[in-house]
Amino acid sequence: MVYELSHYIGGQRVEGTSGRYGDIYDPCAGQVQGRVPFAGADEVRTAIASAEKGQQEWAALNPQRRARILLKFVDLVNQHIDELAELLSREHGKTLADSKSDVQRGIEVVEFSAGAPHLLKGEFSDSVGQGIDVHSLRQPLGVVAGMTPFNFPAMIPLWQSGPALAAGNAFILKPSERDPSVPLRLAELLTEAGLPDGVFNVINGDKEAVDTLLEDPRVKAVGFVGSTPIAQYIYATAAAHGKRAQCFGGAKNHMVIMPDADLDMAADALIGAGYGSAGERCMAISVAVPVGEETAERLIGALQERIKDLRVGPSLDRDSDFGPVVTPMAKERIEGYIASGVEEGAALVTDGRGLKVEGYEDGFWVGPTLFDRVTPEMRIYRDEIFGPVLSVVRADDYEEALRLCSENQYGNGVAIFTRDGDSARDFASRVEVGMVGVNVPIPVPIAYYTFGGWKASGFGDLNQHGADAFRFYTKTKTVTSRWPSGIRQGAHFVMPEGS
Structure with a gap:
């Protein structure tokens, strides 16, 4: 009814x-x-x-x-x-x-x-x-x-x-x-x-x-x-x-993973921040930026293992990690971006299209999707997808990673995972983004600090x-007040001064 x-x-x-x-x-x-x-x-x-x-x-x-x-x-x-x-x-x-x-x-x-x-x-x-x-x-x-x-x-x-x-x-x-x-x-x-x-x-x-x-x-x-x-x-x-x-x-939030980061911690954070709420969050992490090829390879492997265990299901099922997207139009748009990523040459590691949930076959399901070797020219990098799609953009060094985060048209949230205090402090100071997390994937400030992004x-x-x-x-x-004191001041023809 x-x-x-x-x-x-x-x-x-x-x-x-x-x-x-x-x-x-x-x-x-x-x-x-x-x-x-x-x-x-x-x-x-x-x-x-x-x-x-x-x-x-x-x-x-x-x-x-x-x-x-x-x-x-x-x-x-x-x-x-x-x-x-x-x-x-x-x-x-x-x-x-x-x-x-x-x-x-x-x-x-x-x-x-x-x-x-x-x-x-x-x-x-x-x-x-x-x-x-x-x-x-x-x-x-x-x-x-x-x-x-x-x-x-x-x-x-x-x-x-x-x-x-x-x-x-x-x-x-x-x-x-x-x-x-x-x-x-x-x-x-x-x-x-x-x-x-x-x-x-x-x-x-x-x-x-x-x-x-x-x-x-x-x-x-x-x-x-x-x-x-x-x-x-x-x-x-x-x-x-x-x-x-x-x-x-909108937003396109990045997470930088340094070579010295706790990789299990970073991978767990990416899974939750990238796929939680089916990616329908303005503070979702949609771009992972591993620094160095070895870091990237280890990260991709760790993410694949975790994606296998994700449970996509009904929102009222307490065992579900995340549910469907909000409308059929949202599903169509997200799947269109996945197709675009494939067409533009990104490596599709995990494809979330075509997911069916038993008993809810007509639901608006999009499974966790992972792209590797994404470049800044691709639509899946430029646009806010607002779905469970995570893109990995590999950076050769720290400066390239910092530049990626700072040059993006959006400036909502960003995170860095590292064990090095100097790197974290430098990143927090220099990155051109409004909210920064250090080993925190979704840096939403608590109520008595303010929430807001920069740029677009x-x-x-x-x-x-x-x-x-x-x-x-x-x-x-x-x-500005004065109470009469009984002393006549006479007329003034200039602005009053503070002394």
């Missing part, structure tokens, strides 16, 4: 009225399991009006009381984490363990955001001039919006909304239409936690909904995570309409979560 979802406006679920819908697939069964309404411009404007009204009440609460509501929300999410993980796995296809991690990493940012009373403190300087004091205030922007991807339907919405709400803003979420059930359930839990109606709204939709949010002057800032072309479009459109924007795009991976001056999030979701007001 096909289920039908809704929007979430003003503290309740609201049926769509546009008459337009998108399909939600069951990736394991390979069939449509639900429909999600696509909001028209009027529905989006209704959500904005609801957010604008609710934000006034929310901003009037002091930061500590807002934090208490967020902490109650965290408690509710933890109580419902099994339910949320199953919802997520059924629509996305990732394993239950991976889905729980998706929720947990999002909740960590909400927990950090509960420190808003400290994070929103301004500055104060006394006696900057004769009888003059200066202080600054951090105040909410008002209504803000987030557009989030299918691959982390809990984590990214929580990364964006947690700091925004803690700072006193109202938030409108436009989640991916591929797996929207978890965002809608999170909205209900926020209301249950005590969030005023209208402060968190969920609008499902496509470009019409996105453009309405970008063009409406009541929306003061937007956050986006997705592909680079869309990130560029949203960043440019938001700027043209006078909005703040932080937009994060990120657009905007401030990153996600950490202190940057509170800078992004607030505006600074600076107050």
Whole structure:
């Protein structure tokens, strides 16, 4: 039976009225399991009006009381984490363990955001001039919006909304239409936690909904995570309409394996970082860069042995290492890249095409795929594949490996595996990438540091979560004050000086 979802406006679920819908697939069964309404411009404007009204009440609460509501929300999410993980796995296809991690990493940012009373403190300087004091205030922007991807339907919405709400803003979420059930359930839990109606709204939709949010002057800032072309479009459109924007795009994350690395450790890391979640992660390792021919040969052998033992299966099966990809279009695109790699001369060591899972023959399965002797000119190296495809690009020496990582158009994440502290320190300092791992394959920063890539991976001056999030979701007001002392100063015709 096909289920039908809704929007979430003003503290309740609201049926769509546009008459337009998108399909939600069951990736394991390979069939449509639900429909999600696509909001028209009027529905989006209704959500904005609801957010604008609710934000006034929310901003009037002091930061500590807002934090208490967020902490109650965290408690509710933890109580419902099994339910949320199953919802997520059924629509996305990732394993239950991976889905729980998706929720947990999002909740960590909400927990950090509960420190808003400290994070929103301004500055104060006394006696900057004769009888003059200066202080600054951090105040909410008002209504803000987030557009989030299918691959982390809990984590990214929580990364964006947690700091925004803690700072006193109202938030409108436009989640991916591929797996929207978890965002809608999170909205209900926020209301249950005590969030005023209208402060968190969920609008499902496509470009019409996105453009309405970008063009409406009541929306003061937007956050986006997705592909680079869309990130560029949203960043440019938001700027043209006078909005703040932080937009994060694609990635091509490299892992350098030095000759002195613990090879078993490196191979285990590559298997998890390359094939976990079927490679549908912006921080997945998709390029391995062994330094030296001997290192490359040993690495290929170690990877082949581990790939044989991988279990690709249903997302709700606790024995599955990873599940299907999200849609039939995703499967077709990934298999097209594998064919391209073969055509362009890469050595196909392991072919993940044609995989069938017993009892789920129509699912969107792509098995672990390994290419060797990939070169930078090939499409499988240049483009973000977003699937379980790992490319090995051999480097003659350390400098060539460093150059490969730094010259790629993307600059999201990178890792180096080595036992040598000098090499690691030099790499971390010189590589032109925003997030660096040393013997850590997926260097996603913890909640109180910021997450963000460089070059074509990120657009905007401030990153996600950490202190940057509170800078992004607030505006600074600076107050210069003098209280009458009974001494007449007379008129001044020049700018005041600080001494």
